[in-house]
Amino acid sequence: MKAPLLDVSNLHICFGEHQAVKGLDFTLHRHETLALVGESGSGKSATALAILRLIEHEGGSITQGRIRLFGDETHDLTALTDKQMQAIRGRLVSMVFQEPMTALNPVMTIGQQLFEALGKEQAITHRALQRLAIESLERVKVPHAAQRLRQYPHELSGGQRQRVLIAMALAAKPSLLIADEPSTALDVTTQAEILALLRQLQEETGMSVLFITHDMGVVAEIADRVVVLKDGHKIEEASVSALFDTPREPYTRLLMEAAPRLGAGSPVPPKESAPVLDVSDLVTIFPSRRPHPFAPRQEVRAVDGVSLHIGHAETLGLVGESGCGKSSLARSILRLTPIHAGAIRLDGRDVSLLKGRHLLPMRRAVQMIFQDPFAALNPRLPAWNLVTEPALIHGLVKERERRDLAVTLLEEVALGSEHHERYPHQFSGGQRQRLCIARALSVRPRLIIADEPVSALDVSIAKQVTELLQELQQRLGLSLLFITHDVAVVERVSHRLAVMLGGRIVETGSTSQVLASPQHDYTRQLIEAVPHVEPRRQAPRSPMLSAL
Amino acid sequence: MxxxxxxxxxxxxxxxxxxxxxxxxxxxxxxxxxxxxxxxxxxxxxxxxxxxxxxxxxxxxxxxxxxxxxxxEGEFGLSFTERRPVTQVFWERIGPTLQLIGGAILMTLVVAIPAGVFAAVRRRSTSAQSVMTLAFLGYATPNFVLATLMLLVFSYWLQILPSAGNSTWAHYLMPVTALSLTYIAALIRYTRNATLDVLGQDYLRTARAKGMSEREVIVRHVLRNTLITVLSVFGLMVTALVSSGAVVIESIFSWRGIGDLLVRAAIRRDYPVLQFGVLAVAAAVVVINTLIDIAYALVDPRVRLGARVS
Incomplete structure (x- = not known):
């Protein structure tokens, strides 16, 4: 039998005192896709960075073990110098990273960055280089490739940037591609496209892929074999079909259950009631830049005549991709952005024209939870201070009673008293989102707007946070507007769904009804994009994916 | 534009x-x-x-x-003390001052940016830490103290550098050094911090994963991003230099420049000279700010000149 392409044995990785990977063994064969699965902190990304020996630049080090390429002693990557590694990086082994938004240099054009990857060994003319670059972009299905070369990263969408990064990684036709959560930061429909693209490129080139993810749904879509990591140890290894048929470890099963999928059923709707929030024909317009002073004034209708309502203790799921206007809608309802037409009624009272301090009671009734729990908390304030601040502003608590209130609030979101004095950086992502929820609860709101509250979290943590929101809803009779791009997440929490596209609501109805018989093409696309938690289905892929 | x-x-x-x-x-x-x-x-x-x-x-x-x-009509009046048009008085004085300030700006850039980048990239090395210690000392030393110290050492004791006037290149060494010291020290610190920020960015990992050497990564990917941050501070420095920076140094080295002229004019209530001087400095500051803004847009493609901030 041929030697494996990649043979990792007894790998130990340390970040200072902290041991991130503890004796990891695995092999990756030619033309194979191996998924390394685990939650944040399991050591999967550290392993990926160790293979390229980029770990030293991130403050870590390989303390023990070997990483052999081509089963060849001369290619023990742990023994090579940085100079020798430079010849391997990008040529034999390349990598695609999680964050397409930050992985490209903002001050260099797409072309300049692609040329670096393409023109490494051959001294070729600029014209030839340009042709190669256009070909490589066309291979990853970037439209208008020639124009893209002159554009800067901020002019491209997240999905397009990830394609550019894939094109860069594949420029020198590597034998091994390491993909570290390449689709996690993207919308579900874009994620599906990127996964389909990677699969297709692998079939064309015959390269091996080491795919790193926390999402079992993605594993099922892409992998041949799976290694499950927990706390730096390998706890299970199996072919993807065997793993999904009979997962041995309870932890593997936990990861599978956490993966968002459709058909989990949606919660029982509450009794009909007068709407807590009633939005009618809401329009929000942003002025856009004019090319020159005499050009006609242009505008972006971010919210274009939206009507919706949410009843007592009801959850409305608002689904749509980035840029569809769902966050603008949330900001408009909160009156954080000027609205141009329409009415917003809270418990029957029109709040769309209130100004200044008259907004205060309304601000108390509606609270918000944001997507990024890392950015939403002031890093200089301790937990007890953070969660009670809104209550202080609204005069619901006296300064000296704040700590007592914090005790109750943190209890409500299942955080113990040992957390009170801690600062945001001492919490995990899931715990921070709990803090944000506690902060929203501090003023006993009628309605909570949650804008992608779990998109930045691992799937297993995301599940816990959504369960917490549901439990709080039942206990406190909260109404929820749950904004997300992921249909599978929203199915579990919402009584009703509204699908948003281009500033308008294109479909609305009860969750089960919309998912069972979607009326709009776009809704069907969103449903198709959800990964199926079952190994690669042999049935033909959905028309949208095969069209790519 | x-x-x-x-x-x-x-x-x-x-x-x-x-x-x-x-x-x-x-x-x-x-x-x-x-x-x-x-x-x-x-x-x-x-x-x-x-x-x-x-x-x-x-x-x-x-x-x-x-x-x-x-x-x-280009008439700015007569100097009360010299009894000739102020424009004529200024014309004689502008050259030496521009040379002094230009020299200081050049020296600041040439010394501070490489030193700051070096101090960030090799931040744990002894040499980088020495650079930062020197920068700290330089920042804490007033320029007239350094100027008089240099005069004492190089002109009085060693007698290798001239103490006044601007006829040869050797005349420029001490005034330019004394004038740029504070700016060099400050800019090293800013450059180091800006570089450290850039060094933590994801796109450097992408560059290294392509197989680029550390030197290529620094030159191609780090420098320009560092400059974006440094540029705004540098703009403030140039403005400060032009508006008031050279006055003290010009007096110490008997440099017959604008700074010297304005100080005398203020003491003798020579209104026309003072008026024209302040006007010229104000014009220079506005022009410099505009140039810095244009440079900003050239370095950072995300900046659009004249765009309203939303």
């Missing part, structure tokens, strides 16, 4: 008008120039002739109106 420039020119005109007005009236609040020009014991007849000669007879608003009219 065009829109941006037009807007800038309009704003510049308004700024300069306000500057002229404020300076015109402020200088005249401080006392009577004739007392200085004429000295003690002048008879009333000659005194009144002098007042007429310098156009100080009318009330202050008429004077102001006449000054504005003169400006449109």
């Amino acid at each position: 065009l829109r941006f420039l037009i807007m800038r020119i309009v704003k510049m005109a308004i700024t300069l008008f306000v500057v002229v007005t404020v300076v015109f009236f402020a200088t005249r609040l401080s006392g009577n120039a004739i007392d200085f020009i004429a000295g003690e014991g002048l008879d009333a007849q000659s005194r009144s002739e002098l007042i007429a000669y310098y156009g100080l007879r009318e009330d202050v608003f008429t004077q102001y109106w006449r000054y504005l009219r003169g400006m449109t």
Whole structure:
């Protein structure tokens, strides 16, 4: 039998005192896709960075073990110098990273960055280089490739940037591609496209892929074999079909259950009631830049005549991709952005024209939870201070009673008293989102707007946070507007769904009804994009994916 | 771009008008120039002739109106002390000052940016830490202290550098060094911090994963991103240098430049010189700021000149 392409044995990785990977063994064969699965902190990304020996630049080090390429002693990557590694990086082994938004240099054009990857060994003319670059972009299905070369990263969408990064990684036709959560930061429909693209490129080139993810749904879509990591140890290894048929470890099963999928059923709707929030024909317009002073004034209708309502203790799921206007809608309802037409009624009272301090009671009734729990908390304030601040502003608590209130609030979101004095950086992502929820609860709101509250979290943590929101809803009779791009997440929490596209609501109805018989093409696309938690289905892929 | 420039020119005109007005009236609040020009014991007849000669007879608003009219024809009045057009007085003095400031700007850039990047990239090495210690000392040393110290060592004891004048390149060494010291020290610290921020960015990992060497990563990916942050601070420094920086150093090294001229003019209530000087400095500051903004847009493609911030 041929030697494996990649043979990792007894790998130990340390970040200072902290041991991130503890004796990891695995092999990756030619033309194979191996998924390394685990939650944040399991050591999967550290392993990926160790293979390229980029770990030293991130403050870590390989303390023990070997990483052999081509089963060849001369290619023990742990023994090579940085100079020798430079010849391997990008040529034999390349990598695609999680964050397409930050992985490209903002001050260099797409072309300049692609040329670096393409023109490494051959001294070729600029014209030839340009042709190669256009070909490589066309291979990853970037439209208008020639124009893209002159554009800067901020002019491209997240999905397009990830394609550019894939094109860069594949420029020198590597034998091994390491993909570290390449689709996690993207919308579900874009994620599906990127996964389909990677699969297709692998079939064309015959390269091996080491795919790193926390999402079992993605594993099922892409992998041949799976290694499950927990706390730096390998706890299970199996072919993807065997793993999904009979997962041995309870932890593997936990990861599978956490993966968002459709058909989990949606919660029982509450009794009909007068709407807590009633939005009618809401329009929000942003002025856009004019090319020159005499050009006609242009505008972006971010919210274009939206009507919706949410009843007592009801959850409305608002689904749509980035840029569809769902966050603008949330900001408009909160009156954080000027609205141009329409009415917003809270418990029957029109709040769309209130100004200044008259907004205060309304601000108390509606609270918000944001997507990024890392950015939403002031890093200089301790937990007890953070969660009670809104209550202080609204005069619901006296300064000296704040700590007592914090005790109750943190209890409500299942955080113990040992957390009170801690600062945001001492919490995990899931715990921070709990803090944000506690902060929203501090003023006993009628309605909570949650804008992608779990998109930045691992799937297993995301599940816990959504369960917490549901439990709080039942206990406190909260109404929820749950904004997300992921249909599978929203199915579990919402009584009703509204699908948003281009500033308008294109479909609305009860969750089960919309998912069972979607009326709009776009809704069907969103449903198709959800990964199926079952190994690669042999049935033909959905028309949208095969069209790519 | 065009829109941006037009807007800038309009704003510049308004700024300069306000500057002229404020300076015109402020200088005249401080006392009577004739007392200085004429000295003690002048008879009333000659005194009144002098007042007429310098156009100080009318009330202050008429004077102001006449000054504005003169400006449109390139007339900025006569220097009270030198008795010739102020533009002529300035013309002789501008060269030495521009050379001094230009030298200091050049030296600051050439020394501080490489040193700052080095201090960030090799931040744990002894040499990088020495750079930062030196920068700290330099920041804490007033430029006139360094200037007098250098005069003592190089001109008085060792006698290898000239102490005054600007006839050879050796004359430039000490004044330029003394003038740029604070700016070098400050810019090293800013450059280091900016570079450290860039060094933590994801796109450097992408660059390394392509197989680029550390040197290529620094030169191609780090430097330009560092410059974006450094540029705004650098702009402030150039402005500070132009508006007030060289005054002390010019006095110490007997450098016959604008700074020296303005200090003397202020002491002797030579209004026309003072007015023109402040106007020239204000114009220079506005022009420099515009140039820095344009440089900003050239370095950072995300910046669009004249775009409204939403």
